[in-house]
Every structure is written in C-alpha cells, then in structure tokens.
Amino acid sequence: MSTQFVQAVWGGVLFGSVYGLMALGLTLVWGAVRLLNLAHGALFVVGAYAAYWVVSFLHLPILVALPFGVLAAAAFAYLMHIIFIRPVIGKPGFDNSTLVATVGISIAVSAAALLIFNPQYKVVPPVLSGSTIVAGVQITYQGLLVIGTSLALFAIVYAFLTYTRLGMAIRAVSQQTEAASLMSIPVVQTYGIVIAISGGLAGLAGVLLSPSFFLSPNSGFNPMIQALIVTIFGGLGSVRGALVAGFVLGVFESFVEVFYGVGWAQPGVFILIILMLIVRPNGLFGIGEVKRL
Amino acid sequence: MSVGGVVTAAPSRPEVDYAAAPWQRVPIYVIGGTVVAGILLPLVLTRISIGDYLITLLILFFMQAVVAQSWNLIMGYGGIYSFAQVALFAVGGWTTAVLAHSLGWNPFIAMLFAPVVALLAAVGIGLPTLRLRGVYVVLLTLAFHELARVFAVTGPRFISGGGYGLVSVPTFQFGNVIGQQRTIYLYYLAMVIFVIATFVIWRVIHSPLGVAVTALRDSETYGVSRGINQFRIRLILFAISAFFTGLAGGYMTHYNGGISTSVFDFSRLIDLLAMIVIGGWGTFAGPILGAAIIIGLDQYLVAIGDYRALFEGLILAVIAVFAPQGLWPVIRKTYDKYLGPEQQPAPAPASAAAHAETRNEDLK
Numbered sequence: 069m070s071t072q073f074v075q076a077v078w079g080g081v082l083f084g085s086v087y088g089l090m091a092l093g094l095t096l097v098w099g100a101v102r103l104l105n106l107a108h109g110a111l112f113v114v115g116a117y118a119a120y121w122v123v124s125f126l127h128l129p130i131l132v133a134l135p136f137g138v139l140a141a142a143a144f145a146y147l148m149h150i151i152f153i154r155p156v157i158g159k160p161g162f163d164n165s166t167l168v169a170t171v172g173i174s175i176a177v178s179a180a181a182l183l184i185f186n187p188q189y190k191v192v193p194p195v196l197s198g199s200t201i202v203a204g205v206q207i208t209y210q211g212l213l214v215i216g217t218s219l220a221l222f223a224i225v226y227a228f229l230t231y232t233r234l235g236m237a238i239r240a241v242s243q244q245t246e247a248a249s250l251m252s253i254p255v256v257q258t259y260g261i262v263i264a265i266s267g268g269l270a271g272l273a274g275v276l277l278s279p280s281f282f283l284s285p286n287s288g289f290n291p292m293i294q295a296l297i298v299t300i301f302g303g304l305g306s307v308r309g310a311l312v313a314g315f316v317l318g319v320f321e322s323f324v325e326v327f328y329g330v331g332w333a334q335p336g337v338f339i340l341i342i343l344m345l346i347v348r349p350n351g352l353f354g355i356g357e358v359k360r361l
Numbered sequence: 362m363s364v365g366g367v368v369t370a371a372p373s374r375p376e377v378d379y380a381a382a383p384w385q386r387v388p389i390y391v392i393g394g395t396v397v398a399g400i401l402l403p404l405v406l407t408r409i410s411i412g413d414y415l416i417t418l419l420i421l422f423f424m425q426a427v428v429a430q431s432w433n434l435i436m437g438y439g440g441i442y443s444f445a446q447v448a449l450f451a452v453g454g455w456t457t458a459v460l461a462h463s464l465g466w467n468p469f470i471a472m473l474f475a476p477v478v479a480l481l482a483a484v485g486i487g488l489p490t491l492r493l494r495g496v497y498v499v500l501l502t503l504a505f506h507e508l509a510r511v512f513a514v515t516g517p518r519f520i521s522g523g524g525y526g527l528v529s530v531p532t533f534q535f536g537n538v539i540g541q542q543r544t545i546y547l548y549y550l551a552m553v554i555f556v557i558a559t560f561v562i563w564r565v566i567h568s569p570l571g572v573a574v575t576a577l578r579d580s581e582t583y584g585v586s587r588g589i590n591q592f593r594i595r596l597i598l599f600a601i602s603a604f605f606t607g608l609a610g611g612y613m614t615h616y617n618g619g620i621s622t623s624v625f626d627f628s629r630l631i632d633l634l635a636m637i638v639i640g641g642w643g644t645f646a647g648p649i650l651g652a653a654i655i656i657g658l659d660q661y662l663v664a665i666g667d668y669r670a671l672f673e674g675l676i677l678a679v680i681a682v683f684a685p686q687g688l689w690p691v692i693r694k695t696y697d698k699y700l701g702p703e704q705q706p707a708p709a710p711a712s713a714a715a716h717a718e719t720r721n722e723d724l725k
Contacts, residue, residue, distance in 0.1 A: 098496075104495070104496045104499065106499075151682075152678055152681075152682050155682050155683065156682055156685075161685045163495060164642060164681070164685060165681045165682050165685050166681075167442060167499075167681075168634065168638050168642075168677055168678070168680075168681035169677070169678040169681040169682050170678075171631070171634065171674075171677065172673075172674040172675065172676070172677030172678030172679075172681065173674060173678050174674070175627075175628075175631050175670055175671075175673060175674030175677070176670070176671050176673075176674030176675045176678065177674075178670070179667060179668070179669075179670035179671035179673075179674060180671055182667055182670075183667050183668065183671065286627075289627070293500075293503060293504075293507070296496075296499075296500050296503075297500065297504075300496070300497060300500055304496065331511075331515060334507065334508070334511065335508060335511070338504045338507075338508060341500075341501075341504070342489050342501065345489070345493060345497065345501075346489065349492075349493065349497075
C-alpha cells in the first residue's frame with residue numbers, strides 16, 4: 069500500500085512536470101499569438117530526433133545533443149512562423165488557416181521523420197543514468213532531472229515574462245496588440261520569438277522524455293494531447309495554470325493508473341476535464357477571454 | 362431569416378429573387394443531366410477493360426464525398442472545429458457491424474441503424490462540447506476520437522473482435538447476383554446515398570438554419586443578438602452531419618465486409634481534411650471536388666509511398682495559408698468569367714446575415 073502510494077506520487081509528479089513542460093510552450097503561444105499550435109507535437113519530435121541524430125550519427129555525448137535538439141526545435145518553430153504563420157497574421161481567416169496549417173505541418177514532420185529515420189523505435193540515452201530506491205519504488209535520476217528542469221523552466225519563464233524588456237513586450241502584445249505596436253514594439257517579430265521559445269521548450273521536452281518513452285515519428289502526438297488538456301485545465305494562456313494543472317492532472321492520472329489500472333487513466337483524465345469545463349469553463353486560472361478560436 | 366418564404370413560390374411564378382433563393386440558379390437540366398449520367402455511367406464503364414476498377418473508385422468517391430461534405434457542413438459552414446468525424450464514421454460502422462455480425466441481421470436493415478446511432482452519439486458529444494468554442498471543441502472531439510479508438514481496441518469481444526476490429530461482417534447481397542452485376546448494384550446504392558446526402562446538405566445550407574449558422578460563424582455577437590440560439594443551431598447541424606457520416610460508415614462496413622480499428626488512423630482524418638481544404642473550405646461543392654481530386658490522385662500517389670504523407674501535409678499547410686479558399690472558388694470564377702451567363706447586378710445586402718449568406722453561397 070505504502071509502496072503503491074509512493075509509486076503513484078512519484079509517477080504523478082514525473083508526469084505532471086512533463087505535461088507542464090509541454091503545456092508551457094502551448095500556453096505561451098496561445099497567450100501571446102492566439103495560435104492553437106497543433107504542430108507542438110511535431111516540435112517535440114524535431115527536438116528528439118535532432119538529439120538522437122547527434123548522439124547516434126555524430127557519436128557526441130547527450131549533453132551536446134540536448135542543446136542541439138532544443139535549438140533545432142526552436143529554429144524549426146521560427147521557420148514555421150516565417151513561412152506559415154506570418155503571412156496570415158491579422159487576416160480574417162487566421163484561425164482556420166493556422167489550424168489546418170499546423171495540422172499539415174505535423175503530418176509532414178512525422179512523415180519526414182519516417183523517411184529520414186526508419187519506423188523503428190529509437191532510444192535516446194538519458195542525460196543522467198542510474199537510479200535509487202525509495203520505499204520500494206525505483207526513482208531514476210533522469211526523472212529527477214526532468215522534474216527539476218521543468219520547475220526551473222517555469223521559474224525562468226515567469227521571471228522572463230515579468231522582469232525583462234522582451235518579456236514585458238510579449239505580455240504587452242498579448243494584452244493589446246494595437247497599443248503595443250503604438251509603443252513601437254515589433255509585434256510580428258515578438259510573435260516569432262514567442263513561437264521559437266515555445267518550440268525550444270517542446271524540443272527540450274522531446275529530448276528529456278525520449279529515454280523513458282521511446283521515440284517514433286508519431287511519439288509527439290500523445291504528449292501534445294496531454295499538453296492541450298493541461299493547458300485547458302489550467303486556463304489557456306496562463307503560465308501559472310499550466311504548472312498547477314500539470315501536477316494536478318499528472319497525480320490524478322497516476323493515482324487512477326496505480327489503483328484502477330492503466331486502461332482507466334486516459335478516460336479518467338477526459339472525464340475530469342469535461343467536468344472541469346462544466347464547472348469552470350475558463351480553467352483554473354483562465355483569463356475569461358475565450359472568444360477567438 | 363425570412364429567406365425560407367421564397368421557397369414555396371406562388372402559383373403565378375413571380376420573378377425569382379436569386380439572392381434570396383440561390384439554389385434556383387442551378388438549372389434543372391444540369392442536375393437532371395448529372396443524375397442521368399450517374400445512372401448510365403456504370404453501363405458504359407462495364408464495356409471497357411478497367412471499368413470495374415473505375416466503378417469501385419466511384420463508390421469510394423461517393424462515400425468519401427459524403428463524409429467530407431458532412432464535415433465541411435460543421436467545420437466550414439458552422440465554424441465548429443470538430444475532429445470527431447472519423448469517430449462518428451466508426452460509430453456508424455460498428456453499429457451495423459455488430460447488428461449484422463453478432464445478431465445476424467440483414468445488412469440492409471442493419472445499415473439503417475448506423476446513422477441513427479451516430480446521430481445519438483453526436484448529440485451525446487455535442488451536449489457538453491458545443492457550448493464551448495474553438496480550441497475546446499478541438500480538444501474534446503479529439504478526446505472522443507481517442508476514447509472511441511481505445512474502446513474499439515480494448516472493448517468487449519463482440520465489439521473489438523480481439524483488437525483488430527470486426528473482420529467477418531456479412532456483405533450486401535442482392536439475391537443471387539454476383540460479380541460485375543453486383544458491383545453495379547453496389548454503385549447504385551452508393552449513388553443513392555450520395556445524392557440524398559448532397560441534396561439534404563444543400564438544402565440545409567440554404568435553409569434558415571444554414572443562414573443562421575453562417576451568420577453565427579461570421580459574427581457571433583450579431584447572430585446571438587438577433588435571437589439565434591447558438592447552441593441549439595450547432596447541435597442540430599452537428600446531428601445532421603453525424604447522420605450522414607454514420608450512414609457512410611454503415612455502407613462502407615458492409616461494402617468491405619468488416620471494419621478494422623485502422624479507421625481511427627490519423628491519416629484518415631488528414632485525408633478528409635485535405636479534401637475539404639483543397640476543394641474549398643466552407644463552399645458547397647468544395648468537398649466533392651476535393652474528394653474527387655484526392656481519390657483520383659491517390660491511385661498515383663500509392664507509387665510514391667511514404668512521401669505521400671509528406672506532400673499531403675505540406676500541400677495542406679500551403680493551401681491553408683496562401684489559398685485559404687481552396688480550388689472551387691477559382692474554378693467558379695473562371696466559369697463565371699468565360700462560360701457563365703451575364704451576371705445580374707446583385708441587390709445590396711440588407712443585413713449582415715444576408716451578407717453572410719450571399720458571401721458563402723458558392724454552389725453551382
């Protein structure tokens with residue numbers, strides 16, 4: 069019992085930080101650009117495969133591959149912004165266009181991954197190996213690293229948005245685009261930066277998670293769905309909400325998994341989110357502005 | 362929404378107001394000719410060597426077009442970003458499969474229950490979902506898709522068939538007819554479904570319901586302030602869409618003699634999305650055109666194998682960003698410019714709702 073409990077808590081905190089990491093990028097982009105990025109899972113895959121490539125073809129240590137993966141995902145996201153998002157910013161069909169375009173991109177990315185690397189599951193080596201046993205539960209150091217990184221990133225992003233000039237510009241753009249551009253904030257460029265940051269976060273999640281979940285061309289899909297759920301649960305566009313909701317949902321899912329069986333985990337989460345939307349349609353920390361998209 | 366009044370024209374046949382009754386613009390000869398061509402086509406095709414293959418392609422086209430049109434009805438016209446379309450197709454397919462497979466019903470009778478159950482499922486999803494907007498709808502409908510998939514794979518044995526789906530469902534039998542003659546009958550059945558679905562969707566788009574829904578899509582504040590019950594309208598539209606999707610699912614199940622869990626593959630959803638986007642998002646004929654293009658091209662795209670998904674994704678993204686209207690408006694403009702009759706000066710739109718309607722009637 070006690071082992072099961074520790075197991076559930078450990079799994080929940082681990083899942084929660086992972087979901088939070090993915091959701092952070094989604095919620096940033098939503099908050100600033102009002103873009104529902106359905107290619108977020110593709111960015112995850114880009115980061116993970118870039119790191120895999122560095123490790124297995126260039127034979128470099130994972131500590132080199134990690135920043136490479138993050139940069140690759142960020143660069144890809146920025147490219148996506150330049151080619152597909154920027155042309156439709158401010159146009160009437162923005163929602164439709166970006167929705168379809170990001171779906172298309174995510175299809176193209178997983179197809180490309182399938183062509184470049186084969187469909188076999190890949191293993192990215194963990195940054196930290198080894199584990200310790202606490203109350204009969206195996207605690208991997210990689211898991212601890214994931215949790216630590218996730219919490220640190222939330223703190224960094226929060227501080228970045230609150231105290232730096234660029235962060236303030238991002239918040240200004242997300243609150244009032246016109247006013248921001250009157251204050252000579254380059255709005256479209258700021259959008260690009262936000263999207264690149266979000267891509268980097270997704271890439272980081274990809275590199276850190278692939279040791280525990282194997283890497284395949286479609287492995288970004290489930291984390292993205294989970295991140296969407298977390299984002300909505302916490303309130304779209306809310307950084308604090310993503311953190312709290314990530315842990316709440318992670319622990320909930322883990323407890324359901326441990327005590328009722330794996331098969332109930334996902335249905336349980338879906339039922340929870342439906343209930344949540346009925347009780348609080350804007351999520352935990354939602355701003356109440358759900359008008360567009 | 363006083364548009365409906367013009368439909369039942371007075372016996373003295375006054376001048377038709379084309380802006381208010383755009384369906385009157387399509388000559389009856391065009392429709393009649395198309396239907397007759399559709400009826401005669403298999404008789405011609407059986408004379409040529411690859412005719413059988415072309416007929417099966419047409420059957421596939423009819424069904425995909427029905428699903429694409431239904432999806433376009435809620436996505437393009439309704440502005441509801443639902444990704445539950447394939448799941449509803451599967452609901453229809455599984456309904457009829459279970460009835461015919463486990464209970465031994467006649468496929469023709471079992472198929473009639475497919476749209477009904479799909480409609481009920483749609484109402485079930487719609488009740489919690491359709492009060493919400495955009496991104497929430499995306500998420501909850503994707504969730505439904507995923508739940509349906511999990512249930513189909515891990516559900517009770519008479520549903521999951523052990524994890525692969527139901528593979529030995531009775532097919533349609535027309536007495537003792539076999540071979541080519543049977544294919545022709547299957548073709549006619551598919552065509553009837555296609556014609557009914559197309560006609561109903563056409564009428565729905567140009568009914569007060571359709572006008573209301575496009576008004577809501579284009580300006581929600583305005584539509585709601587004019588007393589349109591948004592939730593109710595969306596639910597009705599969603600149910601209509603699910604009805605035909607389920608019917609197509611039922612047909613395809615008996616046509617293939619089974620339904621496998623691979624219908625939930627994401628690529629199916631992408632194919633349908635590609636039909637809508639390439640053909641023309643939110644236009645009447647767009648999804649039909651898109652279905653024809655995708656199914657026609659598919660035969661050639663098989664050769665490029667894995668590159669297919671890559672190209673499809675890129676084309677989707679490029680069209681969505683650079684030509685969001687799709688192909689149909691381009692074709693239509695060309696037709697109007699070179700072949701079409703002289704344009705009557707359109708009366709000035711009286712209200713935003715009428716404006717929304719005239720803007721979105723792209724049928725021909």
